[in-house]
Amino acid sequence: MEHLIVHLPYEARVGGPMQYMWIYPFERFLRRLKKKVKNKAHVETSIIETYIVEEIDLFPSQYFEPDVESKRSMPQRNDECTSSDDGIQVSIFNYPDGASGATKKRWLSGPEQHIIKTYIFTNCEVVTPYYDAEVTSLPAYFVNGYNFQTERHNTGMSTMNCGVCVKSSSYTDEENDFYGIIEEIIQLTYTLIPNLHIMLFKCHWVDPVRGMKVHPRYHLGNVNFKKLYQKDDPFILAQQEVHKF
Known part of the structure; x- marks a missing residue:
């Protein structure tokens, strides 16, 4: 070379x-x-x-009417179209719309409902009356310039698209990198207001203390996915500063 x-x-x-x-x-x-x-x-x-x-x-x-989908009005494959619903001024619902792949419906379990509800309400208490337990599960989602896929959908592919990295701040004003594998991509729907959705990534997180080591000389991170984070906090918002690794 x-x-x-x-x-x-x-x-x-x-x-x-x-x-x-x-x-x-x-x-x-x-x-x-x-x-x-x-x-x-x-x-x-x-x-x-x-x-x-x-x-x-x-x-x-x-x-055709504006709401009728056609080949002419379809966005490009990796086009991040910001979804901002009419009359909704809550930032949590203004996410880059980049869903892809075949969707399916499933019902949230009791613990999942509680975790999602707590997480969403912590970020936006305006949505309290509009919560629904039925969600849409996606195999892939394009956001922040990356095409994220679930671990199951990414199996057998030559490139890894299911790894995520987010920064989390603590009470000491220190930022920690959290690495995880996407287990499921969820579209949460609030039925009382039309077209009101929230995109969530459900991940298996690596323990930032026991499962993460940095090489002292080259400053390269080594992530051990056998040492997972034990706390029950698997969800993150799709529009957060999420990066692929």
């Missing part, structure tokens, strides 16, 4: 920013064109007919 320090600075100086030298956008566009071809004997005709069908499908969607 010695050659990298020779030609990369020259390419950066001559070519400018890297995004202007990437070929990925053109390869993706060519793939879209190839998918339109159904008759290899008439390639151009297949592409033209597919374009006509897409234009016919797209044209009437411009006259």
Whole structure:
């Protein structure tokens, strides 16, 4: 890899920013064109007919009501759209909306209801009358520039997307890093007010004292997931300063 320090600075100086030298956008566009071809004997005709069908499908969607979902109004895959409900000025409900994957419904257990209720009310007491025990469970959620996934959904993947790191302050004004694995991503719904949701991460936390060691020379952290935090406080808000590790 010695050659990298020779030609990369020259390419950066001559070519400018890297995004202007990437070929990925053109390869993706060519793939879209190839998918339109159904008759290899008439390639151009297949592409033209597919374009006509897409234009016919797209044209009437411009006259749909704003609340009707269509291909034209769908956000991009990793687009953080801030969800701010009309008439709701409580900051806890203004979260970047980036849910992804197939959802499913489940009921909260008694201890989970108590923990979530206590945690939410500690951060925002305005929501007290609107609490509901039914939640939506998600396999993945995009927030803070990261695509977080549950431990089960992340199993078998080449990259780790289920690890989270949050900073917690104590009474001594010291900040501690808490590392954990996402067990479940929960969307909590308050039914008395339409479209009122809160996103929560349920995590297995590592004990910051027994399960976390820092190398004295290189200052690299070693996280031991066999030594978990024993306190019953697994939930965090999705819009907190959450980072992936």
